[in-house]
Amino acid sequence: MKPSYRNFNLTNQTLDRRDFIKGVGATGALILAANWTWAQEEERKYGGEGMPGGTVEDPKVFVRINEDGTVAITCARSEMGQGIRTSLALVVADELEADWDLCRVEQAFGDQDLYGNQDTDGSRSMRHWFMPMRRCGAAARAILEQAAADQWKVAVSEVRASRHKVVHQKSGREIGYGELAESAAKTPVPSDEAIKLKSPEDFRYIGQEQTLNIDGMDMISGRATYGADLRFDDMHFAVVARPPVFGSVVESFDSSEALKVNGVVKVIEIEGKKAPSEFHPLGGIAVVATNTWAAIKGREALKIQWSASENDGYDSTTYRQAMEKAAQNPGKLIRNVGDVDQALAQAESKFSATYYMPHIAHAPMEPPAAIALFKDGFLEIWAPSQAPQVTRQRVAERVGLPLEKTRVNVTLLGGGFGRKSKPDFVIEAAELAQQFPGRAIQVQWTREDDIHHDYLHTVSAERLEAGFDAEGNATSWLHRSVAPTILGIFAPDQVHQAGFELGMGFNNAPFDIPNMRMENPGIPVHVRVGWFRSVSNIPRAFAVQSFISELADEAGEDHKEFYLKLLGKNRQIDPREMTDDWNHGENPKLYPVDTGRLRKVVDTATREAGWGKKLPKGRGMGLAAHYSFVTYVAAVLEVEVLDGGTLIIHNANMAVDCGPQINPDRIRSQMEGSCVMGIGLATTGEISFAGGKAQQSNFHDYQVPRIPLAPKKIAIHLVDPGKGVELGGVGEPGVPPVAPALCNAIFAATGKRIRELPIRDQLG
Amino acid sequence: MHSITLNGQVYELDVPDDMPLLWAIRDVLGFTGTKFGCGISQCGACTMHLEGMPIRSCSTPVSAATGKNVTTIEGIGDDPVGRQVQKAWVDVGVAQCGYCQCGQVMSATALLQRIPKPDDEAIEGFMSGNICRCGTYNRIKTAIHQAASKLEEE
Ligand code: FES
Ligand code: FES
Numbered sequence: 001m002k003p004s005y006r007n008f009n010l011t012n013q014t015l016d017r018r019d020f021i022k023g024v025g026a027t028g029a030l031i032l033a034a035n036w037t038w039a040q041e042e043e044r045k046y047g048g049e050g051m052p053g054g055t056v057e058d059p060k061v062f063v064r065i066n067e068d069g070t071v072a073i074t075c076a077r078s079e080m081g082q083g084i085r086t087s088l089a090l091v092v093a094d095e096l097e098a099d100w101d102l103c104r105v106e107q108a109f110g111d112q113d114l115y116g117n118q119d120t121d122g123s124r125s126m127r128h129w130f131m132p133m134r135r136c137g138a139a140a141r142a143i144l145e146q147a148a149a150d151q152w153k154v155a156v157s158e159v160r161a162s163r164h165k166v167v168h169q170k171s172g173r174e175i176g177y178g179e180l181a182e183s184a185a186k187t188p189v190p191s192d193e194a195i196k197l198k199s200p201e202d203f204r205y206i207g208q209e210q211t212l213n214i215d216g217m218d219m220i221s222g223r224a225t226y227g228a229d230l231r232f233d234d235m236h237f238a239v240v241a242r243p244p245v246f247g248s249v250v251e252s253f254d255s256s257e258a259l260k261v262n263g264v265v266k267v268i269e270i271e272g273k274k275a276p277s278e279f280h281p282l283g284g285i286a287v288v289a290t291n292t293w294a295a296i297k298g299r300e301a302l303k304i305q306w307s308a309s310e311n312d313g314y315d316s317t318t319y320r321q322a323m324e325k326a327a328q329n330p331g332k333l334i335r336n337v338g339d340v341d342q343a344l345a346q347a348e349s350k351f352s353a354t355y356y357m358p359h360i361a362h363a364p365m366e367p368p369a370a371i372a373l374f375k376d377g378f379l380e381i382w383a384p385s386q387a388p389q390v391t392r393q394r395v396a397e398r399v400g401l402p403l404e405k406t407r408v409n410v411t412l413l414g415g416g417f418g419r420k421s422k423p424d425f426v427i428e429a430a431e432l433a434q435q436f437p438g439r440a441i442q443v444q445w446t447r448e449d450d451i452h453h454d455y456l457h458t459v460s461a462e463r464l465e466a467g468f469d470a471e472g473n474a475t476s477w478l479h480r481s482v483a484p485t486i487l488g489i490f491a492p493d494q495v496h497q498a499g500f501e502l503g504m505g506f507n508n509a510p511f512d513i514p515n516m517r518m519e520n521p522g523i524p525v526h527v528r529v530g531w532f533r534s535v536s537n538i539p540r541a542f543a544v545q546s547f548i549s550e551l552a553d554e555a556g557e558d559h560k561e562f563y564l565k566l567l568g569k570n571r572q573i574d575p576r577e578m579t580d581d582w583n584h585g586e587n588p589k590l591y592p593v594d595t596g597r598l599r600k601v602v603d604t605a606t607r608e609a610g611w612g613k614k615l616p617k618g619r620g621m622g623l624a625a626h627y628s629f630v631t632y633v634a635a636v637l638e639v640e641v642l643d644g645g646t647l648i649i650h651n652a653n654m655a656v657d658c659g660p661q662i663n664p665d666r667i668r669s670q671m672e673g674s675c676v677m678g679i680g681l682a683t684t685g686e687i688s689f690a691g692g693k694a695q696q697s698n699f700h701d702y703q704v705p706r707i708p709l710a711p712k713k714i715a716i717h718l719v720d721p722g723k724g725v726e727l728g729g730v731g732e733p734g735v736p737p738v739a740p741a742l743c744n745a746i747f748a749a750t751g752k753r754i755r756e757l758p759i760r761d762q763l764g
Numbered sequence: 765m766h767s768i769t770l771n772g773q774v775y776e777l778d779v780p781d782d783m784p785l786l787w788a789i790r791d792v793l794g795f796t797g798t799k800f801g802c803g804i805s806q807c808g809a810c811t812m813h814l815e816g817m818p819i820r821s822c823s824t825p826v827s828a829a830t831g832k833n834v835t836t837i838e839g840i841g842d843d844p845v846g847r848q849v850q851k852a853w854v855d856v857g858v859a860q861c862g863y864c865q866c867g868q869v870m871s872a873t874a875l876l877q878r879i880p881k882p883d884d885e886a887i888e889g890f891m892s893g894n895i896c897r898c899g900t901y902n903r904i905k906t907a908i909h910q911a912a913s914k915l916e917e918e
């Protein structure tokens with residue numbers, strides 16, 4: 001049978017350079033996991049070069065000139081709503097002097113040796129790939145100029161590429177890119193010196209106000225291809241019954257009733273892996289059927305005996321008590337400046353508070369799904385993956401195929417938020433496909449599967465204490481952070497947080513306080529904790545920014561002025577001085593923590609919001625600011641709480657300094673989305689556990705914001721970063737300040753202080 | 765055997781009566797524009813029009829559509845309102861990941877077919893069954909207003 005497939009609109013890279021591939025590369029995520037102890041300074045690489053696989057800027061990998069005049073640009077990062085397929089292509093197109101209307105985007109498959117690092121996470125795609133893609137576009141432009149000059153037998157210095165053609169001014173000759181396609185393909189890639197970047201005032205797409213989305217029309221006409229959207233002849237569909245408690249395994253099962261369901265084809269056990277289970281499937285029983293509905297019905301008819309698990313006792317109420325108790329006592333010392341104990345003992349006044357935030361689930365609109373086809377010894381996969389190269393490596397290892405016998409094509413992601421960095425769901429499809437040679441198998445997670453078996457955002461207790469002298473100056477700051485660590489999925493017995501978790505608004509708090517101590521008391525992990533958009537920055541910003549609002553209130557001062565006073569004079573702090581050796585992977589010399597930039601976003605957001613103006617009764621304004629992913633964001637929310645506790649969010653003003661702005665419209669849209677997501681996790685986001693089982697299952701009990709809860713107005717203010725500033729992240733840094741700004745606004749409106757998320761019925 | 769008219773074409777479906785329309789159309793007929801988000805009428809990703817009424821196809825059995833007209837996102841561009849809604853969606857840059865947007869467009873089209881000039885409150889009321897996890901709600905409102913104005917001009 002020759003499988004034909006339909007509905008695949010996302011053109012994938014067809015270029016196949018397997019022959020040139022060096023040895024089999026190792027692995028993104030393990031290296032990431034090992035990164036909590038960094039290599040020595042002299043061998044340390046930063047930015048894109050510090051990632052596994054580094055960056056690649058070869059125009060013959062990323063650009064193809066077609067004879068019909070179109071230009072195909074390859075995107076090696078995954079599209080999950082941040083607009084990267086458009087934004088990176090715009091960068092290439094601009095340097096290439098291509099016309100956007102004639103540009104097409106092809107999606108790279110997972111291949112780190114060919115494309116460099118493909119981990120679409122950490123708000124890194126534009127930050128790490130802006131310059132490589134510029135150089136790539138400029139090199140392709142140089143190739144076209146050379147090809148034209150060769151054809152006309154003139155010096156290359158006499159020709160110039162402009163708007164999709166090359167021009168020889170002296171003779172008035174010009175030639176379109178399409179006509180140069182054939183000779184350009186034979187023209188060698190120019191040397192580094194021959195590549196000339198455009199001067200920024202000549203940019204046509206970079207940094208311009210434009211609303212473009214290469215997939216825009218496909219997305220709203222049903223043509224776009226997501227993880228579950230390919231259709232093959234005679235394909236099968238599977239759902240999997242997974243252990244109700246993490247760590248539990250199948251003891252026995254009876255599939256006889258399931259097999260009676262009309263359409264069910266086969267029932268297959270998938271092996272789990274004992275913790276630390278990394279990116280492996282949880283294991284369980286798969287029901288394979290001729291359609292998804294039959295598979296779901298079949299699964300309902302399964303009888304499975306699950307084993308006991310060491311996590312059977314995981315209970316959110318008692319766990320919270322344990323965390324809050326741990327936060328009362330000293331823990332692993334992370335940062336220590338001056339003498340906090342002495343300063344607290346001598347303080348004129350002291351204040352402390354503990355903030356709690358539960359697990360939350362990513363719940364991307366598209367639940368995990370993937371399609372695999374094993375044919376003639378070759379395994380091909382189509383998956384909404386944030387890390388196709390890691391996925392490929394893990395799949396190959398797990399099914400026992402050499403890397404070159406596998407291929408992972410990337411579909412659009414119906415939201416990722418960190419969930420789809422982990423390929424457990426793709427491995428399920430791969431394993432099942434192996435049992436059905438020649439037939440495509442789709443694994444579909446239901447929403448219940450997604451909520452029950454997520455790699456959850458951690459749960460946390462953050463305790464803060466501050467002391468003041470007689471003049472009201474802060475003299476001491478003690479912060480203890482207790483939260484199960486992501487390291488738990490990689491290594492056993494992990495109780496302390498990794499450097500990349502600590503460096504998210506904890507040890508790198510840039511306050512001008514003479515005595516500061518940060519501690520991390522330990523706590524064991526009982527579930528799969530993973531990266532959730534903005535990660536540990538969320539609970540840190542919630543705690544720290546709420547605490548500062550509380551301190552200001554205690555002192556009877558304006559929150560904004562009080563916060564700026566804590567920030568102190570404008571200064572650039574080397575993150576290593578704050579024991580943050582991680583610094584989001586960036587060079588501390590290029591990316592110091594700049595309190596002046598933080599001040600500026602606070603000034604902008606408060607000014608635009610009309611901070612300090614008189615508001616009608618029942619309304620209040622709240623501020624929060626946070627530095628994360630080397631970007632500075634401040635949010636001011638204006639809320640109203642009605643009798644009975646209904647919350648209306650009237651205005652959100654967010655000021656963002658993310659360094660140079662490459663595609664302003666998509667920066668704004670990411671911030672708008674971050675605002676809504678932040679409001680959601682603050683108001684209703686909670687996954688709780690009892691008897692080791694997640695208590696929520698779908699959108700009726702794991703509620704995410706709907707349109708009435710969105711701010712009536714969101715205004716995003718992009719702050720001029722000034723000269724000589726490097727690119728910052730965009731996808732994540734908008735989320736952290738939203739929850740505390742909301743809670744501070746609620747306090748301003750009602751006097752009710754929220755120290756525990758979600759807010760849910762605390763206003764009623 | 766169920767016979768349904770999907771975007772103007774008649775299809776015969778040999779599936780159990782209780783199979784939700786969503787799965788019949790996605791898996792059996794192979795039109796995957798309509799998305800699965802929750803399966804329990806909570807998210808609106810699966811919105812289709814059944815005889816012009818917006819329905820949640822994840823919770824509507826095939827039997828309810830037998831002999832009837834079903835419009836999905838693949839066909840909504842043939843409707844003048846649907847076409848204007850799509851156009852506004854692109855102009856405003858509503859979509860982020862896009863996964864919810866087929867459902868949003870189907871709901872927005874149904875809204876404008878009923879209330880040609882909705883105010884914010886009407887939009888919030890009608891669209892509150894459609895979740896967007898990317899948080900594109902403000903642009904959805906803007907786009908609906910824009911489509912409404914354009915339709916008025918027509
Ligand atoms: S999938 Fe039908 S409403 Fe969510
Ligand atoms: S655009 Fe991603 S869920 Fe709406």
